[in-house]
Amino acid sequence: MDEILDDIDRWRAVGQRVAVARVVDIEGSGPRDPGAAMAVNEEGEVAGSVSGGCVEGAVVGEALELLGGRRGPGITTFGYSDDEAFAVGLTCGGTIHLFVEELDW
Amino acid sequence: MSEAAGIYEAFRDAIRAEEPVALATIIDGPQAGAVSDVRPQAGAKLLVQPDAPTMGTLGDSDLDRVVERDALGMLDAGISEVRHYGQHGEARQMDLSVFVECHARRPHMVIFGAVDFTRALASQAKLLGYRVTVCDAREVFATRRRFPMADEVVVDWPNRLLDRIGDELGPRDAVCVLTHDHKFDVPAIVGALPTRVGYLGAMGSRTTHEKRSERLREAGVTDEQLERVMAPIGLDIGGRTPEETAVSIVAEIIAAHTGRQAPRLKDGQGRIH
Numbered sequence: 001m002d003e004i005l006d007d008i009d010r011w012r013a014v015g016q017r018v019a020v021a022r023v024v025d026i027e028g029s030g031p032r033d034p035g036a037a038m039a040v041n042e043e044g045e046v047a048g049s050v051s052g053g054c055v056e057g058a059v060v061g062e063a064l065e066l067l068g069g070r071r072g073p074g075i076t077t078f079g080y081s082d083d084e085a086f087a088v089g090l091t092c093g094g095t096i097h098l099f100v101e102e103l104d105w
Numbered sequence: 106m107s108e109a110a111g112i113y114e115a116f117r118d119a120i121r122a123e124e125p126v127a128l129a130t131i132i133d134g135p136q137a138g139a140v141s142d143v144r145p146q147a148g149a150k151l152l153v154q155p156d157a158p159t160m161g162t163l164g165d166s167d168l169d170r171v172v173e174r175d176a177l178g179m180l181d182a183g184i185s186e187v188r189h190y191g192q193h194g195e196a197r198q199m200d201l202s203v204f205v206e207c208h209a210r211r212p213h214m215v216i217f218g219a220v221d222f223t224r225a226l227a228s229q230a231k232l233l234g235y236r237v238t239v240c241d242a243r244e245v246f247a248t249r250r251r252f253p254m255a256d257e258v259v260v261d262w263p264n265r266l267l268d269r270i271g272d273e274l275g276p277r278d279a280v281c282v283l284t285h286d287h288k289f290d291v292p293a294i295v296g297a298l299p300t301r302v303g304y305l306g307a308m309g310s311r312t313t314h315e316k317r318s319e320r321l322r323e324a325g326v327t328d329e330q331l332e333r334v335m336a337p338i339g340l341d342i343g344g345r346t347p348e349e350t351a352v353s354i355v356a357e358i359i360a361a362h363t364g365r366q367a368p369r370l371k372d373g374q375g376r377i378h
Contacts (some may be wrong), residue, residue: 005117024132035185035206073148075132078223078280093208099204101148105112
């Protein structure tokens with residue numbers, strides 16, 4: 001969370017809504033530990049990372065869905081057992097569980 | 106907190122001030138927008154800090170109490186992970202998944218002895234994110250100039266420093282005794298043993314350690330307590346220089362923390378994390 005605070009503050013200061021995705025669990029070899037976080041604003045600008053770069057693109061999609069009201073807060077999973085996520089490509093072969101929510105707290 | 110604060114502001118300010126803080130979030134359970142607003146639901150939050158009242162709620166006061174207790178323990182150990190509870194905080198129930206994100210204070214390494222090995226170990230410990238204190242009773246050696254990488258250089262006897270800070274040491278912290286001199290080694294080890302420090306190591310050959318152990322027993326240290334002292338300090342990687350020795354020491358600390366035997370990854374099987 002540490003490395004995304006400045007961007008979050010900047011976005012919120014100009015009234016942008018912000019979604020946060022945090023790694024809450026990993027199975028096998030995950031590139032980032034639980035607590036790693038990424039923030040996305042309404043315009044699709046990104047801060048931080050939740051993997052070695054493998055799933056960030058897909059996370060932006062989830063975050064924009066959330067901010068657009070097309071999904072609620074909840075867990076999103078990427079891993080090699082999941083066909084869609086395999087297409088996204090987690091190079092380490094592990095599975096990561098993210099919690100995606102709006103930063104409205 | 107400076108501004109009249111939401112949970113995010115309090116969380117952010119604590120992280121920036123490097124104060125220990127844990128944020129508990131319900132990540133799975135009854136869906137948001139369900140029948141009642143007060144029941145535990147996904148996204149609900151509780152902010153936990155040692156010696157401060159909690160902020161927010163997970164939607165149930167019993168659940169808040171249990172999660173606060175667990176989060177303080179996780180902060181102590183520096184672990185962020187998902188825990189499962191019943192709706193009112195019951196253990197061994199799976200109704201709710203709660204993610205606790207911990208921002209623990211930096212681990213602390215106290216190095217006794219202002220010697221060449223100390224310089225290398227202090228640098229290595231900084232690389233791993235430790236707050237480093239170097240302590241030696243001899244003021245010609247314990248100087249800022251010799252240890253610019255240390256957060257703190259203390260001229261004092263080991264037992265007196267440990268009298269002051271011993272209560273603050275916990276499972277993630279380390280005490281390394283590098284003096285090679287019984288006059289300093291013995292009070293350092295005797296002073297560190299009653300603390301909760303996670304790693305206690307002492308430099309010196311096997312012969313040195315045998316002699317030191319005799320002195321420690323004379324000072325009232327039991328065999329069981331002696332088992333806790335990692336001596337000779339470090340893993341057997343054949344290190345000789347101060348820098349190589351520093352690597353062997355921090356590697357032993359990591360392995361002690363994770364409970365690994367520290368063989369080669371190549372010779373093992375299974376997960377590497």
